[in-house]
Amino acid sequence: MTIKTLLVSASNDVGRDARFDLACDLAKALHARLIGVGACALEAVPTDPFWAGAMTGELLGLYRDMAAQEVSEGRSSFEMVAAARAAETGWIGMIEHPATVLNAAARAADLILVAGPNDTTPFRGPDPVEVITGAGRPVLVVPAAPLASPLGRPAVIAWKDSRESRLAAAAALPLLKKARDAHVLAVCPEDQADIANIQLADVAAWLGRHGVKASSEVLVRNETKTARRLLDRAAALNAGLIVAGAYGHLRLTEWVLGGVTRSLLADSELCLLMAR
Secondary structure (H helix, E strand, O other), rough: OOEEEEEEEEOOOHHHHHHHHHHHHHHHHOEEEEOOOEEEEOOOOOOOOOHHHHHHHHHHHHHHHHHHHHHHHHHHHHHHHHHHOOOEEEEEEEEOOHHHHHHHHHHHEEEEEEOOOOOOOOOOOOOOHHHHHHHOOOOEEEEOOOOOOOOOOOOEOOOOOOOOHHHHHHHHHHOOOOOOOOEEEEEEEEEHHHHHHHHHHHHHHHHOOOOOOOEEEEEOOOOOOOHHHHHHHHHHHHHHHHHEOOOOOEOOOEEEEEEHHHHHHHHHHHOEEOOO
């Protein structure tokens, strides 16, 4: 797999500038085109039985103007950063649910950059869960202030022998080739450590055939939560990227994430590449 087109969310969260900078770094390293995506949905108009007829139209107009202004500000910020970095760019801007716009635009992209959970979602910024579960593309969740760049630093692959882990590892190959090396980690009960070591050795060998220097390590499960074990090990390795499958299930019309996936999204201070 190669990455030739990146989408980056231009939502107005506190990490937008850092996300734009990283997107430009990745576009340069991967020789990829960078497309900014700005979207803002209209929030529900408050209803009042006495004033509804007179006020609803005015409020709708006001909300639309505010949404259009936010999209315009996102575009200006994106184009300013991209121009300074001489990146090849494009722009998509709409007054619509942000995750819906990103997921549709993913048809012409290889990787999507979004913020982690924050107070702009879901109307002013894309919910990362909706993008991970709906885009059909790998998603790089960028914290507001990443501790390190995923380029030139060790990468951690949080492995569980599953479809989701295999998809995430394959999708991450272009970034893993830009990392210093890769560490394949699994957390499992002690009685499953032997089989886990065999599985991880297979993954490390596969990465090696793709030109990625890789090692493997099994962490025996203890009282510390799995996500925290993975994050602490990534910190100890001075990693810049964590790669993980996204696990969850559909409850009525909403995706409910598994505990490890949810904790990684909430707590990681490193860039987190997820696929489902």
